[in-house]
Amino acid sequence: MEGNQLRPDDMETDWGGIFRELLHRTPAILLIAVSVALLAALISRTLMEPVYLSSTKMYVLAGEGGTLTTGDLQAGSLLTRDYEEIIRSRQVTETVIADLGLTDSTGERLMSHEELLEKISVSTPSDTRVVQISARDSDPYRACDIADAVRDAAARRIGEVMTGQTVQVVDPANIPQQPEGPDVAKNGLTAGIIGALAAAAIVVIRFLTDDTVRTSDDVERYLKLSTLGVIPRMPGSGRADGRKRGVPSWLLRKGGAAT
Numbered sequence: 001m002e003g004n005q006l007r008p009d010d011m012e013t014d015w016g017g018i019f020r021e022l023l024h025r026t027p028a029i030l031l032i033a034v035s036v037a038l039l040a041a042l043i044s045r046t047l048m049e050p051v052y053l054s055s056t057k058m059y060v061l062a063g064e065g066g067t068l069t070t071g072d073l074q075a076g077s078l079l080t081r082d083y084e085e086i087i088r089s090r091q092v093t094e095t096v097i098a099d100l101g102l103t104d105s106t107g108e109r110l111m112s113h114e115e116l117l118e119k120i121s122v123s124t125p126s127d128t129r130v131v132q133i134s135a136r137d138s139d140p141y142r143a144c145d146i147a148d149a150v151r152d153a154a155a156r157r158i159g160e161v162m163t164g165q166t167v168q169v170v171d172p173a174n175i176p177q178q179p180e181g182p183d184v185a186k187n188g189l190t191a192g193i194i195g196a197l198a199a200a201a202i203v204v205i206r207f208l209t210d211d212t213v214r215t216s217d218d219v220e221r222y223l224k225l226s227t228l229g230v231i232p233r234m235p236g237s238g239r240a241d242g243r244k245r246g247v248p249s250w251l252l253r254k255g256g257a258a259t
Helices: 015-024 026-046 070-087 090-100 113-119 140-161 184-209 216-223 249-254
Strands: 052-061 120-123 130-137 166-171
Touching (some): 015 026, 015 184, 026 184, 070 120, 070 140, 090 113, 090 140, 113 120, 113 130, 120 140, 140 166
Antiparallel strands (some): 052 166, 120 130
């Protein structure tokens, strides 16, 4: 029989079988997906710390006495990247940390420049000189204080670095009433999709690595042999270990009672 052993070259991918196996396992896959989604949503709601977002806007003016010309507007649209770099500079962040006495997550030391940068973001709408500064923190009041402090420190630094530039406040920072995150629904949906894909992948891998011969078609496909006949399994037939249904094992050991 060595010549009839299964070889990788003899096996073809049974796409129809894979589809039928996935269809057969659909209830289990859906159950896993729903379970993972609910678990992720529960973790997001109970264990993850809420994050609040506060934003402030400022307008950068140029020229003597704050007079704004058409040329200033055109040049200003090209300088928004410069403003962003100045706002995120170490000089600004260290000033904010010192003014507010910001500490890290442990509360044992002052926050670092990199840690503060993770909390703030800067955006500039196209074709404007309006700069929006946003701050995220687990405390809504602290998020508001950080946004205002960054704006004030950045305004002073822009005036020092870019001569003739003045800054006007468009919107002060707000105190957020609702947390921005975590997004429980989004986290649950993402986890559910990942769980479903992982479960489907396991089903496919198990199907492809299972070389058990179950039907006459499998014999012909894998062993290249023709079957002469099929013996069906009858209800109540013996089990794989040789015992008959309903016969105690101690009678089988004595012999006679199970025959």
